[in-house]
Amino acid sequence: MSPDEPGIVVVGASLAGLRGAEALRRGGYAGPLTLVGDEPHAPYDRPPLSKHVLAGELRPDATALPHLADLDATWRLGQPAVGLDRSARVLRLADGVELRYEKLLIATGAQARPWPVTDGSGPLPSGIHTLRSRDDAAALRIALAAGPKRVLIVGGGLIGCEAASCCRDLGLAVTLADPNPTPLARILGSLIGSVIVSCMNTAGVDFRPGTHVEAFEADASGRVCRARLKDGAAIETDCVIVALGATRDTSWLAEAGLNADAGGLTCDSACRALDSEGRPAPGLYAAGDVARCPSPFYGGRLVAFEHWGNAVAQAGHAARNMLANDDDQRAYRHLPSFWSSQFGINIKGVGLADGADAVAVVQGSRASRRFLAVYGREGRAIAAISFDQARWLPAYAERIEAGAAFPPILGATDQSIKDFGAPDFPEPRSR
Template identity: 35%
Template sequence: MVDADQTFVIVGGGLAGAKAAETLRSEGFTGRVILIGEERDHPYERPPLSKGYLSGKEERDSVYVHEPAWYAQADIELHLGQPVTALDRAARTVRLGDGTTIRYDKLLLATGAEPRRLDIPGSGLAGVHHLRVLSHADRLQGVLSALGRDNGHLVIAGAGWIGLEVAAAARGYGAEVTVVEPAPTPLHQVVGPELGQLFTDLHSEHGVRFLFGTRLTEIVGQDGMVLAARTEDGEEQPAHAVLAAIGAVPRTALAETAGLALVDRAHGGGVAVDAALRTSDPDIHAAGDVAAAHHPLLGMRLRVEHWANALNGGPAAARAMLGQDVSYDRIPYFFSDQYDLGLEYSGWAPPGSYDQVVLRGDVAKRQFIAFWLKDRRVLAGMNVNVWDVTAPIQDLVRAGAAGTTVDTDALGDPSVPLPSVLPAP
């Protein structure tokens, strides 16, 4: 057990950082725990920012990880609204924006990611938005509501998860929505062309217009306000607001200047960590969106930008900081809600990694499970409006990673219980 006089510092006031702090206390650590967050808000969860809170179905206070009073009760020292400007590994200190220097015995980097910016003329106009932090959601909620009242137009650059969830929220307010996407279908890098059309149809039925195979080249404005968005073919789309939903990049500047090992951006970027979420410095760990971890089960390095990774990765890193034997092998998982469609996705199957897609259920009614396979091994599964199947889907993914093949006919047959698809041990 660690010394009670030790100080553990967590840089990053998001879900990963907050859950790490909670875990340190629940595991019996009695030293100082210092949590540093760049935002002024207490640590919160990000999914509501594009789902329940943005759509107006959930209250703002519902996003917080803990009640504000919990941190004092747990003896967690909070430094909110304070960026960390420097990390000195030799002295084992971090310096805050106000010049304060804090020494650490163990350090956790949970600095997250930041949205990619549109690098086109007009991207600095007041009506161009991003969605990453709570203040973005606060502002965007008001924008969507106003667009709905005034029959205004929202143009979204990007048909990924954020783009589609905001499109659904915007239509809920009554705003007109056009989504511009260079790929041939939505979510092309996640669900591939086989299921992309499902999301095209879903949103089209709710009045969303898609422009595929093109991208924004200019945002036209006047007096600082957005008037239109121009695409590669020279067409102008009416727009009163634009959302840039073109992905995120890990916030690695602090780690980079400190000389920690990083992963090349061509391979996803992030701070390189081992299965114990330990960086190239044994006294520094990383978790959440910024961490590119070697996955012991899948046998590859992954950087996963989803809620479940922060929820589980923060506690795993905390236990490793305490000297426990940790091998972080959680199956990547995320969920999405769009109109009356809810889904959960487990696994890792980017385009090119699989050779077969097996569908189980009624795709026309949007009640089914999709499986991505390679050589009859399950790489990933997505349940759409079918619930309580995450555990058996993840069992199939784990078995596939271990080399177990499945009967694809049984996999696609709803009358065969999912646990029965795996061969008997």
């Protein structure tokens, strides 16, 4: 096959895109391979951005991902995809280049959800940051090194909590405003999230639960100087981190006739992209944050995982199916997992806790901030979370995959189920 013939194109040059391309080569694909990325940088690791890069322990350009296979690929970096013609099998890039493809792996990931700007409100003041990309981290590191008087973090998810922890390690005054009663309330519930509140209080973070930021005000130089709250109060700040989650990078697929929106690109169990009629689109696969696939562990519920391990595993699985015959398309089975380091604690989780109707602390205690908790729904274990207590986590993951009863392990070493109750998740967001 000559370089001018259509081969496989991977759209998205981050973790899932790189590992997917490597899996294609390891799987025996020897044809033309092209990787397209919207950023000018070679694939890099994102988890260090909110930790080591912000702390100044690691340069932003020192986060490059290792290459685990000889790709022999064409790289088109700094040129985002802007359109897809499925009938002609052509991918259009921002610079006007059109790439023909035989098969396409969509791994465009997600983007930080920006602060909503209403019509007529004018541009945002300077000093307002998001944290998703390498460039975001580099700009925010410069801002933090300048010693702002107070950092305001809007949003209490994983990125917001990790950023708050890092800022306190740097000796900066930090306020975290969260509309929920505790940080991580939407993924862990407020019962477990209350432990993060305790950690923040000890670290000196000014945590503001139930707080809604409505707008930002600028000083005479155009820099942010305060945030106005829904209740009429204000928070003085000269550096803001907007940590409102992420939206999937699917806008370039708007005219492609696929089932795609800000929540992801819907796929079948084999990671094949589905069209607007729910049928697999010929030659199109997806992996990583952008892929919204049915989970066999949660009744076929469509989920898009924003976690490192899933990006690697799903990219490899999609690559395998891309090289297989139509009658050999295997279903993707992956129990989601995540980890986070904040306030001196290593948090690890498996499964999806949201939707649980019960939670039990089965080892340790919330008061000690060292424990393992299991979540259940309708009598079945669906997730587990550990705070500096991960020894038994793999065993619980196995039980969750098997659909075991809640709690799935009884009589384990050092087990003492004394803390049992409702997880207390916030009401779902209105759409």
